[in-house]
Amino acid sequence: MNHVSLDSVGIVALSHDFDALYGNNSDVVHVLNAFSSSTSVSYNLVTLAQNFPSILKLPLPRIQFSQKLNPIVSKICQEMVSRTRKEKETGGTEQGDRSCLVEAEESGESEGLTPQEVLDQVYESQNTPERCDTGLRHRQAKILLLAGFETTAVTMTWAYIELARNPGIQTKLRDECLEFGPTPSHDDLANKLPYLDAVVNEVLRLHAAAKEIERAVQDVIPLSEPLRTATGDFTESVCIPKGTVVVVPLAALNCSVSMWGPDAKTFKPSRWLEGDEGMHGARTLQGYRHLMTFGDGARMCLGRLFALTEFKAVLFVLVRNFVSEMADGPGVPIVESLGTVPRPRVVGSAEAEVCLFGYIIPLAPRRQFRKLSG
Numbered sequence: 001m002n003h004v005s006l007d008s009v010g011i012v013a014l015s016h017d018f019d020a021l022y023g024n025n026s027d028v029v030h031v032l033n034a035f036s037s038s039t040s041v042s043y044n045l046v047t048l049a050q051n052f053p054s055i056l057k058l059p060l061p062r063i064q065f066s067q068k069l070n071p072i073v074s075k076i077c078q079e080m081v082s083r084t085r086k087e088k089e090t091g092g093t094e095q096g097d098r099s100c101l102v103e104a105e106e107s108g109e110s111e112g113l114t115p116q117e118v119l120d121q122v123y124e125s126q127n128t129p130e131r132c133d134t135g136l137r138h139r140q141a142k143i144l145l146l147a148g149f150e151t152t153a154v155t156m157t158w159a160y161i162e163l164a165r166n167p168g169i170q171t172k173l174r175d176e177c178l179e180f181g182p183t184p185s186h187d188d189l190a191n192k193l194p195y196l197d198a199v200v201n202e203v204l205r206l207h208a209a210a211k212e213i214e215r216a217v218q219d220v221i222p223l224s225e226p227l228r229t230a231t232g233d234f235t236e237s238v239c240i241p242k243g244t245v246v247v248v249p250l251a252a253l254n255c256s257v258s259m260w261g262p263d264a265k266t267f268k269p270s271r272w273l274e275g276d277e278g279m280h281g282a283r284t285l286q287g288y289r290h291l292m293t294f295g296d297g298a299r300m301c302l303g304r305l306f307a308l309t310e311f312k313a314v315l316f317v318l319v320r321n322f323v324s325e326m327a328d329g330p331g332v333p334i335v336e337s338l339g340t341v342p343r344p345r346v347v348g349s350a351e352a353e354v355c356l357f358g359y360i361i362p363l364a365p366r367r368q369f370r371k372l373s374g
C-alpha cells in the first residue's frame with residue numbers, strides 16, 4: 001500500500017513517478033519506510049525536539065534518516081522545477097501535465113511560490129522558514145511526501161485488515177463494485193458507490209492516521225456538559241490562557257461512545273447508510289462527514305479529496321479482483337505500533353516486521369491474495 005500511495009502523491013504533486021509499484025526500491029522508498037516505521041523512541045523525539053531543538057544534532061538513527069531524505073527529495077524537486085521551466089520556455093508541456101506545485105510557482109510574482117518554497121511544500125528542508133507571508137505561504141512548511149504517503153498507505157492497509165476480518169462486508173463491497181462495472185469516473189467514486197463510501201468512511205473513523213493534533217489557542221471553549229470547578233461552582237465554558245497548547249484527540253473523538261453510540265468501537269460500515277440516525281452525537285462535529293480524521297477548520301487536511309479518491313480507486317480495483325484473508329486467521333490480534341503515523345503490527349511480532357506492513361502483516365505473501373476467476 002505504501003508503494004501505491006508514494007507513486008500517487010509523487011505523480012500528482014511532483015510530476016515524478018517513483019516507480020515504486022514496479023519494484024523500484026529507490027532511496028526515497030527506503031528512507032520513507034525507515035522514517036515511517038519509527039519506534040517509540042523516535043516518536044518521542046519529535047515531541048522532545050519541539051522544546052529541545054539541540055536534540056536534532058545528536059547522531060541518532062532517525063535523525064540520520066531524516067538528513068538522508070532531505071538531499072534526495074531536494075534533488076528530485078530541483079530536477080522537476082528545472083524540467084518544467086525548460087518545458088515552459090520551449091512551450092513543450094501541456095498545462096495538465098504539470099505538477100500542481102509547479103503551477104503554484106508559476107501563478108504570479110505575489111501569489112506564486114519561489115523554487116525554495118516549492119521544495120518546502122514537498123519536504124521541510126533545513127532552510128524552511130517557520131511561517132511564510134502570502135497565499136500558500138501562510139501555512140507552515142509542508143511535508144507533502146510524508147503527509148500524503150504514510151497517512152494514506154496506513155489507512156489503506158487498515159481497510160484490508162478490516163475486510164479480511166469481516167468477510168461478509170468484503171463480499172458485499174465486492175458485489176457493489178462488480179455490479180458497477182470496471183471503470184468508475186471520479187464522480188462515480190465520489191457519489192455512486194454508497195457501500196464503498198461507507199467502508200472508506202468507517203475505516204477513516206476507526207483508524208485515524210493522525211491520532212491527535214496540537215493547537216496553541218487563546219479562547220473561551222464551551223463545554224458539552226457543565227463542569228464542577230475547584231470552588232464547587234459549575235461552569236459551562238473554559239477559558240484558555242494565551243499560549244496554552246491544547247491537544248485535540250482526533251482518534252478518540254472518532255470512537256467516542258457519546259459521539260457514535262454504543263457500537264462506536266465496532267467496524268460497521270452500515271452506520272453510514274442510516275442517515276443522521278447512525279451519527280448520534282457526532283452530528284454536532286464538523287470535520288469531513290463528522291469525522292475528525294482530517295482535522296477541521298482552517299488547517300484541515302489539504303489533501304483529503306485526493307486521499308479519498310486514491311483510497312476509493314485502489315480499494316475498488318483490489319476488491320473487484322482479489323479476496324483478502326488473514327494469514328493467521330481472522331482473530332489474530334493486531335495493534336498499532338508507536339510512530340509518526342502508527343502502522344498496524346501483529347501482537348508479538350518482532351519490531352522489524354512493522355516495516356513490512358502491506359507485505360506480510362497481516363497477510364502472508366503467498367496467501368495474501370487469491371485471484372478471483374472471471
Ligand code: HEM
Binds near residue numbers: 147296303
Ligand atoms: C488518509 C489520508 C490522510 C489523512 C488521514 C490526513 C490527515 C491530516 C491531518 C489530521 C492534518 C492536520 C489537520 C490540522 O492540523 O487541522 C493534515 C494536514 C495536511 N495534509 Fe493530510 N491527511 C491525509 C492525506 C493527505 C494527502 C494525500 C495529502 C497530499 C497529497 C495531504 C496533505 C496535507 C497537508 C499539505 C496538510 C497541512 C495543511 C495545513 O497545515 O494547512 N494529506 N492531514
